[in-house]
Amino acid sequence: MIANSCVTAYSGAELMTRFQLIGETEPVSFDLGTGNNTVGRAAGNSVQIPEPSISSQHCVISVSSNGVYVQDLQSTNGTSIDGVPTVEGWLQPGQTLQLGNLRLRLETEEVRIHVPGVPAPVAEAGPVTLEDGSLACSRNPTLAANFSCTKCERPFHGSSLRQVRLSGGKSVMVFCPECDGKCEVIPGAVKDSGRKSGFFSRLTQTLQLGWKKK
Numbered sequence: 001m002i003a004n005s006c007v008t009a010y011s012g013a014e015l016m017t018r019f020q021l022i023g024e025t026e027p028v029s030f031d032l033g034t035g036n037n038t039v040g041r042a043a044g045n046s047v048q049i050p051e052p053s054i055s056s057q058h059c060v061i062s063v064s065s066n067g068v069y070v071q072d073l074q075s076t077n078g079t080s081i082d083g084v085p086t087v088e089g090w091l092q093p094g095q096t097l098q099l100g101n102l103r104l105r106l107e108t109e110e111v112r113i114h115v116p117g118v119p120a121p122v123a124e125a126g127p128v129t130l131e132d133g134s135l136a137c138s139r140n141p142t143l144a145a146n147f148s149c150t151k152c153e154r155p156f157h158g159s160s161l162r163q164v165r166l167s168g169g170k171s172v173m174v175f176c177p178e179c180d181g182k183c184e185v186i187p188g189a190v191k192d193s194g195r196k197s198g199f200f201s202r203l204t205q206t207l208q209l210g211w212k213k214k
């Protein structure tokens with residue numbers, strides 16, 4: 001069961017504070033929801049505690065963005081916060097709420113939840129290798145990379161690159177689709193695993209020739 005309470009926007013995710021009452025005298029724990037939590041021995045309370053020293057309607061614990069506020073409902077055995085009898089007052093995390101003979105400590109937990117519609121930051125995947133051990137294209141991981149970007153150093157298959165045909169039509173420059181850096185043939189890389197006789201294998205050969213002339 002998730003008790004949601006004060007929810008604040010937190011760059012792409014929401015930071016949710018979850019309040020719980022943990023038993024100090026009994027092995028019990030209760031989640032507190034946002035709004036009013038009625039506490040008592042009787043059924044129908046949002047927190048029902050079957051303990052003889054607790055009144056059937058003992059107190060109300062309100063959870064809001066301001067914190068946790070406790071109001072005693074004229075209970076027989078009373079409500080105390082850190083040992084001080086309290087008719088109503090704020091209960092801070094770490095403090096002990098005593099209801100009758102039961103002592104409960106307020107604990108909080110910060111829970112980061114993903115907000116639907118806001119893309120969560122995606123961790124950049126490391127280099128992927130294909131079955132034969134060759135480096136995979138970072139755009140199309142089913143293809144072996146035969147180029148790498150000189151700027152961001154990502155590996156690419158020729159078909160993922162942006163091509164600029166130079167005047168004369170024969171030579172082509174290729175650029176990184178991620179950062180627009182110039183891409184170069186990876187020395188010794190698989191010439192073309194995708195299209196055996198297509199444009200890109202010719203391109204690879206052309207660039208390799210250019211590479212060798214240097």
Ligand SMILES: [Zn+2]
Nearest residue numbers: 149152176179
């Ligand atoms: Zn790049």
